[in-house]
Structure formats: structure tokens, C-alpha cells
Amino acid sequence: DGGITQSPKYLFRKEGQNVTLSCEQNLNHDAMYWYRQDPGQGLRLIYYSQIVNDFQKGDIAEGYSVSREKKESFPLTVTSAQKNPTAFYLCASGEDRDPDTQYFGPGTRLTVL
Amino acid sequence: GDSVTQMEGPVTLSEEACLTINCTYTATGYPSLFWYVQYPGEGLQLLLKATKADDKGSNKGFEATYRKETTSFHLEKGSVQVSDSAVYFCALTGAGSYQLTFGKGTKLSVIP
16 A cells, blocks of 8 residues: 555653654655644645755744655654644655645644643 | 635535635746645545646546636535535645645535
């Protein structure tokens, strides 16, 4: 089965701790994206990567970091510098031949206590 | 910059009623336009898309037509089902960009 997996589905952390969210895809897509969703809001882009070992900041990158060491994986670290980290985080990927279209994972709900 | 405005919800309809969710956009050039659907507790799924003016995207009984003259991409369905209950997002990618800009979403509840 091809798709995008995010783990875990629910994550709880204490304030001041860094936490890493996993995103893996076996669709052979070059591009990968991280979005944040808050209640009643649309999705906002955190970071994106169009190729291995390269990534760019999105609209709300402050307090987050990413890496792209493998094509299949694009982990997101929520650092203690992120002032309001509680949110629903969505990972997506896209292929070169249809770059407009993004395919989303099931999301991780992060709650910082 | 690019932006998407969609009608505020929530929208509550009876089964078999007609649905229209309005979406208008601001973008330079010719963006690609999308509707995504999010079922409770899940990620987003692409519902339909249109890449040029007057294109009609359709899927699962939903339709939307790319109207350049009114900068709109309204989502329509002739007869909704309880299983259509979800949040619907209008989105665009600007000319020369693959970054999605989303509206805030419209929650649809369909009651039997």
C-alpha cells in the first residue's frame, strides 16, 4: 500500500521539551511539506522540501526545524522556542509530474501540557 | 499575496439537500484551484481540482468550476448524504509556485 504515514497520532509533551514528529512516504515523491492546523483555521505551511538535503521555510517556521536526509522521510522537530505548539500537524508530499497536487498523511495531534 | 476566502460555517443540511460552498480567491496570473475534504480526526483528501479557466473539476458527485471573471471556485453537490459530513477547504497554488494557500475551511453537517 502506497501512502504517507505519520506517527504517533496523539502526542503529549511537557512545556519546554523538544519533540519530533515523524513523516514517512513510500510514494517516491520528491516534495514533502509540513503544515500546522489550528481550530477554525486553514492550514499554514511550516517547512517544505523539494529534494533530499534541501528545505525551505514556509510562513510560520519560527520555533520549528526539519531535516531531509532520505527521500522517504521528513521529520519535524517542535522546539521549546515555539510559543504555542499545541496543534494538529499534517505532513504532505507531491510528485514532480503533478506538482500542484499534494497528498496528506493522517496527522499528529500534539498537546503541550 | 495570494489568499482564499470561503464561506463561514458551520453549514447544516438535511440529507438529499443541495449544497453550495462559496470560495473566492486573490492571486496573480492563473492559479490552480483545489477543494480538499477533511473527515473528523483525519488528514486532508483531495476532492477535486481545476487548473485553468472554465475547467470543471468533479468527483463523488461534487463539482466546481474555475471562474476567472469572478475569481471563484464554488463547490456544489446536488444531493448530500450523511457521509458527506466533513470540513471542506478551498485552496490554490499560485502561478509558478507549488505552495498551497488554504481558506479557513467550512464545516458541513448532514442530518438524516
